[in-house]
Amino acid sequence: MEIYLDNAATTQPATAVLLAMSECSRRCYGNPASWHRLGVEAAKVVERSRQTLAEALGAEPDEIVFTSGGTESNNLAVKGTAWAAGRRGKHIVISAVEHPSVTAAALSLEKLGVRVSLVGVDSEGLVDPAAVARVLTSATILVSVMHANHEIGALEPVQEIGRLCRGRGILFHCDACQSFTKEPLDVAKVPVDLLSVNAHKLHGPKGIGALYVRKGTALAPLFDGGGQEGGRRSGTLNTPAIAGFAAAIEAVDLRAASVMRRLRDRLWDSLRRAVPGIRLNGPRKARLCNNLNVMLPETESKPLLRKLSAAGIYASAGAACSSAKPEPSPVLLAIGLSPQETVRSLRLSLSRWTTQAQVDAAARAIVRLAGGS
Amino acid sequence: MSRPAETLDLTGVPCPANAARALLVIEGLPAGAFLRISLDDGEPIQNVPPALEEQGHVVVDKVRIGTGWQVLVKKGEEA
Structure with a gap:
């Protein structure tokens, strides 16, 4: 056994996911940015999947940016926020237990003059919102605290931290890659501005994820290119993986x-x-x-x-x-x-x-x- | 008496996601039903109506409203 x-x-990918990807690869292989019939058919797959993901998060479809996975979503959230803030962005706060794609992305900004504060956790791995509040300054542009820890499963108090950030006009990013579809998280109820998810933690394909970007949030792209995803993520969309992502969400029990x-x-x-x-x-x-x-x-x-x-x-x-x-x-x-x-x-x-x-x-x-x- | 048209606001939605979303909504309507779509000027008004016609739907009317457009589409009988 x-x-x-x-x-x-x-x-392990679900059978429904494999079937959706296979079907999409065979029938909707057009580039979803092309205007011919095959391109539009591929775009329909993308938009239907975007709707599925948006509904699962309580978001609007236009607030979903497809990425290559959790690591890219986290990098886009952290660096994209700092780059968009320009000279105003001088301080970022993250917890000491973030995924390396958040921690390394934040620390990489130090060479651009951004100060990064790491907030510690208690012996169970939980962040104290009061400890976050203590390090916030007028220069803070972003706080990033994950929903569920990838190693020890600690469910962080994101509601309280989000409320804290919202009250001070600071953006709040949450890495929800581990918890998505396992624990309730509705962006209409949790004051989060950016939220990372991916597919392969929920029996979906590898190499596909998304970043929820609350309407009106300034975000600079990581890549220069064709301006896909409303200019927020250039690169030809991975339509079969996107179809598989939606199938994985639909198969959630x-x-x-x-x-x-x-x-x-x-x-x-x-x-x-x-x-x-x-x-x-x-x-x-x-x-x-x-x-x-x-x-x-x-x-x-x-x-x-x-x-x-x-x-x-x-x-x-x-x-x-x-x-x-x-x-x-x-x-x-x-x-x-x-x-x-x-x-x-x-x-x-x-x-x-x-x-x-x-x-x-x-x-x-x-x-x-x-x-x- | 015909049913009132469903409405769909696609202003600000990039191409060709706007065409894809319009087609997804039309697919959910009965044959012969109408959909009134709001579109941006430029590439959206140039490209979305032909994409809908290519899939068998009928673009009944296109009206400029302010800086954008309103397009009335009838779902094709065999689409």
């Missing part, structure tokens, strides 16, 4: 979150009963429904992951984007783990297809390989 518990890294939460809790219960000294990384309550991150008492995660892989069980030590880097996870360091403790941490992330039998089998294998009882 194959047990895939690395759904925070990426998910809103009841799946509670099932994933129950199975995730069952997995944690099995592990903590059988492995003395095991600890939960991240929050107990304000946590993404499919995320479990644990610190093992003695076993290093990398050798354990190799043994699990050999047994057909796939998980990870942390963020997929950081897997190739030998440095300890900045997220785990930010919640107070020592570098030695970070290498004993294991991320187990479920999908709506994960079954109870899989969770129980994974728990037994981890207990056996990690030396539990």
